[in-house]
Every structure is written in structure tokens, then in C-alpha cells.
Amino acid sequence: QSALTQPRSVSGSPGQSVTISCTGTSSDVGGYNYVSWYQQHPGKAPKLIIYDVTKRPSGVPDRFSGSKSGNTASLTISGLQAEDDANYYCCSFAGRYTFVFGGGTTLTVL
Amino acid sequence: QVQLVQSGAEVKTPGASVKVSCKASGYTFNSHDINWVRQATGQGPEWMGWMKPDNGDSGYAQKFQGRVTLTRNTSISTAYMELSSLRSEDTAVYYCARMGLGGDPPFDYWGQGTPVTVSS
Numbered sequence: 001q002s003a004l005t006q007p008r009s010v011s012g013s014p015g016q017s018v019t020i021s022c023t024g025t026s027s028d029v030g031g032y033n034y035v036s037w038y039q040q041h042p043g044k045a046p047k048l049i050i051y052d053v054t055k056r057p058s059g060v061p062d063r064f065s066g067s068k069s070g071n072t073a074s075l076t077i078s079g080l081q082a083e084d085d086a087n088y089y090c091c092s093f094a095g096r097y098t099f100v101f102g103g104g105t106t107l108t109v110l
Numbered sequence: 111q112v113q114l115v116q117s118g119a120e121v122k123t124p125g126a127s128v129k130v131s132c133k134a135s136g137y138t139f140n141s142h143d144i145n146w147v148r149q150a151t152g153q154g155p156e157w158m159g160w161m162k163p164d165n166g167d168s169g170y171a172q173k174f175q176g177r178v179t180l181t182r183n184t185s186i187s188t189a190y191m192e193l194s195s196l197r198s199e200d201t202a203v204y205y206c207a208r209m210g211l212g213g214d215p216p217f218d219y220w221g222q223g224t225p226v227t228v229s230s
Contacts (some may be wrong), residue, residue, distance in 0.1 A: 001172075003154055036216050038155075045205055045223055046155065051215035070114055093218065097159040097169050099216065101147075 004029065004090050004102035011108040017078040019059060020105045023071060024088030028100050030071035034093035037066060037075045040104075041086045077107070085109040112136040114206050114221035121227045127194040130208030130224045139187035140164040143209040145217065146180065146191045148202040156202075160209070161189060196228045 010042055012093075022029065029035055035053045038046035050066040053073060060070040063079045070086040074093070077084055090102040117131040132144065146158040160169035161180035168180040179192045189206055204224045207217040 007155075007208050034214075034216070038217070046214060046217070047220075051218075055215070057215065057218065091155070091157075093216070096214075097160055098171060099145075101155040101157060103154040106137035 001028070001094055001099045003051075003099065004092060004100055006088075006090060006102040008042045008103075009106045011110055012019055012045070012077075012080045014080050014082065016080050017076060018107065019077045020077075020088055020090075020107070022073040022092075022102050024100070025044045025071055026093040028092040029068065029073050029086060029090075032093045033068070035066065035068055035073040035081065036091045037064075038089045038091065039084075039086050040089065049094070080109050082109050091100065111218045112123045112208065113207060114219055115205075116206060119225040119227075122196050123230055124228060126196050127192060128134065128196060128226050129190055129192040130206075130226070132189045132191070132202050132221050132229075134189070134208070135189045137208075139182075140184060141211065143171055143208060143213060144182070144189040145207050146204065147177075147217070148200075148204045149223075150199075150202040153198040155203075155205075158204075158220075159190070160183055163189065172224075197228075198228050200226065201228045202226060 037050040040046040053068045054066045094100045113135045115133045125166040140163045145160045147155045147156045182189045206221040208219040
């Protein structure tokens with residue numbers, strides 16, 4: 001499986017919104033509603049922030065939202081805050097208990 | 111609270127094997143699958159495989175078939191990942207990650223990571 005495609009970097013000012021895309025194929029993103037997103041700060045383990053395309057685990061602010069259209073999933077962060085400055089990774093179920101991750105997007109809060 | 115605590119950093123020579131442990135606490139170990147993910151510096155995570163603690167069943171990403179073995183010791187709530195025939199490209203941080211009940215949500219809790227360096 002090839003890694004899912006994400007933009008290398010995005011940026012935004014505090015209070016603004018940004019959207020990160022995640023493009024796969026009909027064998028992963030497009031084939032299942034099992035896309036998840038992870039936030040990772042330097043030197044830390046990834047943290048789950050979105051699963052099943054649109055669901056948020058308890059404790060994750062509703063500023064984080066997910067969506068999907070065809071083979072592309074998206075993560076939107078509204079009302080940017082300084083602590084959102086991190087790397088973000090998408091992940092998709094790819095059938096037969098396999099998963100594929102994206103290459104990651106660095107979000108810079110200006 | 112759910113915790114996954116991994117063993118410490120490892121330095122190995124090419125051709126050797128490494129075994130990383132992941133001790134679970136704060137939940138019923140047998141009820142949640144454990145997956146393993148690795149991440150090279152500056153790269154995205156790479157999924158390696160899964161293991162069901164209740165019966166020991168496991169499955170692996172095609173890339174690692176024949177080189178990785180996932181096991182567990184239920185008496186001490188610990189999962190293990192062993193990777194053999196190490197090469198320099200295996201240098202990465204290795205994470206264990208718990209799956210939610212029934213596999214949903216995926217990777218809801220992660221270990222702190224175990225750096226593995228492969229160098230001659």
C-alpha cells in the first residue's frame with residue numbers, strides 16, 4: 001500500500017481556520033468510512049483527534065472536525081490556537097485488518 | 111487511566127533482532143487489540159501489524175511479513191514486537207497502540223515510543 005497523500009505544510013493565524021486534505025484510493029479512503037486523524041507534537045506520541053471520518057473522542061475540542069468526499073478526507077481546525085501548532089496525520093482502514101497512514105502535514109500557527 | 115509503557119531505547123547492529131515490550135494498565139488487557147506502528151525521523155507513521163491478546167492471533171503488513179512477530183504474555187498484560195534481520199532502514203521510533211473495542215476507534219491510546227537505532 002502507498003502512503004496517503006497530505007500537503008507538506010499549512011499555516012494560519014490565531015482565530016483562523018485551516019483545512020488539511022488526505023488523498024487515497026478507492027481501496028482505502030474511498031472504500032471505507034474509517035478515516036482517523038492524529039495530532040503529534042515533537043517528541044510525543046500521536047494523539048487521536050478524529051475517527052470514523054467525523055467523530056471526536058471525548059476531550060477533543062469541537063474546533064476539530066472531519067469530512068470525506070470520494071477518495072479525499074479532510075481535517076478542519078477552526079479558531080486556531082497556538083497549541084494547535086503540530087504535525088497532523090491521517091490514517092485509513094484498507095481492508096482485511098490493514099491500515100495506511102499519510103505522510104503528515106505540519107501546521108504552523110503564525 | 112489507560113497506560114501503555116514501552117521498554118527503553120535499543121541500539122542494534124545490522125542483521126540482529128530487537129524485541130520491544132509494551133505493558134498495559136488501566137483496562138482489561140484481553141479485550142483490546144494491540145497494534146504496532148513505527149515512525150522514522152521526519153516521516154509519517156507506518157503500520158506494522160496487529161495482535162489479539164485474548165487468543166494470540168496476529169496479522170502483519172505485507173512489508174514486514176516474515177520479519178516481525180507479535181506476541182503477548184497475558185499474565186503480566188504485556189505485548190511484544192520482535193523484528194529480525196535488522197537493517198539501517200529500520201531505524202525508527204516504534205509505538206504500540208491500543209484499539210478501541212471491536213477495533214473502533216483505532217489507535218485510541220499509544221505507548222511513549224521506543225527508539226531503535228540500527229548501525230554498524
